[in-house]
Amino acid sequence: MTKVGIVVGSLRKDSYSRKIAENVAKLFPEGYETEFIEIGNLPLYNEEYDGNSPEEYQSFREAVSAVNAVLFVTPEYNRSVPGVLKNAIDVGSRPYGESVWDAKPAAVVSQSISNLSGFGANHHLRQSLVFLNMPVLQQPEVYLANSQDLIDESGNISNEQTTQFLQSFVDAFVDFMNRF
Ligand code: FNR
Numbered sequence: 001m002t003k004v005g006i007v008v009g010s011l012r013k014d015s016y017s018r019k020i021a022e023n024v025a026k027l028f029p030e031g032y033e034t035e036f037i038e039i040g041n042l043p044l045y046n047e048e049y050d051g052n053s054p055e056e057y058q059s060f061r062e063a064v065s066a067v068n069a070v071l072f073v074t075p076e077y078n079r080s081v082p083g084v085l086k087n088a089i090d091v092g093s094r095p096y097g098e099s100v101w102d103a104k105p106a107a108v109v110s111q112s113i114s115n116l117s118g119f120g121a122n123h124h125l126r127q128s129l130v131f132l133n134m135p136v137l138q139q140p141e142v143y144l145a146n147s148q149d150l151i152d153e154s155g156n157i158s159n160e161q162t163t164q165f166l167q168s169f170v171d172a173f174v175d176f177m178n179r180f
Helices: 016-025 047-051 055-065 083-093 119-131 160-177
Strands: 002-008 032-036 069-075 106-111 142-144
Touching: 002 016, 016 032, 016 069, 016 106, 016 160, 055 083, 069 119, 069 160, 083 119, 106 119, 106 160, 142 160
Parallel strands: 002 032, 002 069, 069 106, 106 142
Antiparallel strands: none
8 A cells, every 4th residue: 555645735724725635635546545644733843852852743754754655735825835834844854864755756736716826835845845855746737726716615626627637647646656
């Protein structure tokens, strides 16, 4: 069984990112298990904690260590990655030399309620992932715009073309993961 951790860059209860992530999770084939790894309870990263990390840091690091790959689904805040997601990335990257992200294949989905589709967040996130030595799926890139029009009242993606596109993304991610 290949385990895929899903990290969502929004803490909002009605988050479109989370709803999109839930839809994407359903598209993985047999043999793949998805697990949401929560980041909202992580205290702000402080290097002084490296010797004696808060329990939340430990469980988060263990959860990331336990998966084979990571899917990030995020909105854009002020043309970049939401602070809560950057905090989680920083927590997982330390203590120095013990990063739990190292060498794990990753993929990125960004979304926005505007036409911009989270391009800035998507690429700032990729910059961190390169440094963390995470091979990141290059194509297809996923930028979802006007998310409020994509999701119906039950939280499902209402547009068949988008679902087909997301299926092609998951298929490419599965092929990509199998290379490592
Ligand atoms: C935003 N939003 C936003 N949208 C965008 O396309 N580019 C941006 O730079 C920003 N900046 C931004 C900053 C802050 C602080 C907030 C709260 C919002 C709007 C954003 O796309 C929208 O709120 C999404 O719905 C957030 O994603 P979730 O919470 O629905 O997953």
